[in-house]
Amino acid sequence: MRLDAAGVQTAPDGAVEVDGHLRTSQQHIFAVGDVNGGPQFTYIALDDARIVLDQLLGDGKRSTGDRVAVPHTLFVTPPLATVGLTETEARAQGLDIKVARENVADIVAMPRAYTVEETHGLMKFVVDPTTDRIPGAALHSIDAQELINTVALAMRHGITATELQNSIYTHPSSTETFNEVFGKIVA
Structure with a gap:
């Protein structure tokens, strides 16, 4: 992938760098699931999607910081x-x-x-x-x-x-x- 051509920053391990709302260095691009370097579980990817939906269609308050006691x-x-x-x-x-x-x-x-x-x-x-x-x-x-x-x-x-x-x-x-x-x- 040529994420650098799109101006999307990655970490040394190749993960896409995101903020707590899963926005990349390009504010209109989000990274969800395994690519963002977070825990690699299906249920985390589902929560990633909820965070992005909240950013796009909700009040924008939901973030990865809300994840407490993840089993x-x-x-x-x-x-x-x-x-x-x-x-x-x-x-x-x-x-x-x-x-x-x-x-x-x-x-x-x-x-x-x-x-x-x-x-x-x-x-x-x-x-x-x-x-x-x-x-x-x-x-x-x-x-x-x-x-x-x-x-x-x-x-x-x-x-x-x-x-x-x-x-x-x-x-x-x-x-x-x-x-x-x-x-x-x-x-």
Whole structure:
């Protein structure tokens, strides 16, 4: 590509340089998806499109800076899904945290794992003991790719670990695990 001929600047790694609204060095040209050097996930490209649509047809306020608690999933068996800080990262930042951790095979309140005979894995939540908010989670379990979305939503909207623990979930479902695991918070 001859992006330089169009006056579009690129980074040394070849990614198209963009601002928070995905505009390139040519204000009338946007770069979305894998070309702009951001996280290379389909759902990020979809959000890129929403940002550009907001610039073109909306109020122009939406930006990449709005992306908070973006989950990731590695589709292995069972899936490994993460969001936010790991326990190690939180401690390295000097955060006062507690951890809720349990092996999936030991989670009584997760009947779906037994129903589909997939009890391998682990669930781990990092919790701020002062605010009861969740700065991060790592889920290696059946339905982790779905559960992590609920955790990410909770993180974005300040829903506490206690609220997730005390919520009512359908049965049998994997979300029921929140009822149990958040009750096992330790130092």
